[in-house]
Amino acid sequence: MILDLNQFVSKERPYWDELTAVLKKQEEQPDWKMSLPEARRFHYLYQRASSDLVKLKTFAGEVEVAQFLENLVARSYSRLHEKRGSTIPFRPVHWFLRVFPSTFRRHWIAFMISLFSFLIGGLFGAGVMKFAPQHKTSFIGSFSHLSGKPSDRVAKEEKKQFDGFERRNTFSAQLMANNIRVTILAMVVGVFFGIFTVFLLFYNGIILGVVVFDYIADGQGVFLTGWLLPHGSVEIPAIILGGQAGLIIAHAMFGWGTNLRLAQRFRRIRSDLLTIVGGAALMLVWAGLVESFLSQYHGPTVYPIKIAFGVLQLIALICFLLFAGRTRQPDSIHAG
């Protein structure tokens, strides 16, 4: 049986036109909310167009009308399964205090691998300084203020007068932008099976290891702690969190322990990635402010305050990540 195409098109065209008008209105007014009768009508028109497409493909085999209907059905299908209106409204406080730490804990193995990559880099950096200190500049060449003798820098920094936070906003903005970029990079390069994520963490660990060993060996441990701890106690964990997200991606790439396809594996981890990298970005905004407005001011009188601030901040961060957002388990019921 072959369809009378002319009659078919004339009969169905008003419905197609109506559906096209609804879609056009939706595209032009993204915030337009349909009433229940309008939604029902839209669903009916979609079903009718779908049915027409099937009929046309089965009984007529005509290309152009079929293309038109495919286009119409595709647009309607996409709108009909629109998800943005049905999602739970974003609650930033709940997300930061509950979702972020619990997501972090759910992927603790990835975090531990990320942390160890960084620490091994640190040990390697310290080893370089112990056995081949002449290579110091190879690792910290881009940080010109670190290339000299630590005690010279300490003497120079401690002599400086308070500058009234001169150019501190610019500096903190640069720190935030750069550190957030590095954290996102640590995450996205996880797509290469985690190799570059581990390398990035290892390399950052080396730099820290070189600096730490250099200052301690020169007897400047207090200056170093007072300088790095206030912001480093947040900044370094945030970058390691970026590495954690990268290793979650690497795990999805390998697909160990699951029969799901790559697309499905990515679909599962997508919100976790955003949560971790979003939380890390917020931490880096804070770290940028601390580094700019507190860490850069040195002197024997402020070291205890800065060190105490850094230690308390680190303890608070560890407690937050380990305990925040835990739900109390209901008491188990004992039989008998």
Next chain:
Amino acid sequence: MLGRTVSLQIRTPEGVSFQLPLAGPVTRGLALMVDLLVLLAIMITVSIIFTIFNAFFAGLPYIGPYLTDLGTGAFILFTFVLFMLYGAILEWLWKGQTVGKRVLHLRVMDERGLSLTLGQIVIRNLFRLVDIMPSAFYLIGGIFCTLTKRCQRIGDIAAGTVVVREVTVNVPEIGEILDQIDNSFASHPHLEARLRQNSGPEEARIALDAVLRRNELGERERLMVFGEIADHFRELTEFPEDITLGLSDEQYVRNVVDTLYRRAVA
């Protein structure tokens, strides 16, 4: 893949299948160029505004240096956010489109044919950091886009998205074409009925396509195509010589199309 037009096949829960034409690497590259130009224009405009702001406030006593420092810091953050989230913000507001994609009639879609979620949009734009490598040449993204079946860069694979071409298709006016056909088969309704009975939708579609697209064919190709189609239909149903004598192959096929599409009973 490069040089091939591919489409995304979707099968809905209702059992309806449809296709979405996918954008190729060249079209996507052009859209990217437009977006880069837009970004450049925004950057130039905003930097002029910040320069004026700084020049205006720099001379103020006490708070002048602080305000210019604040302005510079804000400019750095604005630049960072702009480059990271330009695509994400526009794709969210315009349902999968940026300025470049609008100009080239492209749209980002979920690979299952659904609308995008905010998570998908943010992820595909964050992965741009790896797609643009090395430096900002988009080499990795370009290679992936060229080699993958659905022309997806890494950001698309991670976010489960594809970029489709928005094709505006109007309902073709078949009636006008059929009106132009003077069908000599109409004098033998019983043979027309047999032709309709013996013909399947695929054959009918081929004949109709040939009539609709006759002007796209060269003279030789047209003769060959209509010759083959006419021979095929002659084998299906034999019409008497008095109406087929002197009838060209093209006219024969036109008669067939008119018989099949106009007179058929739904």
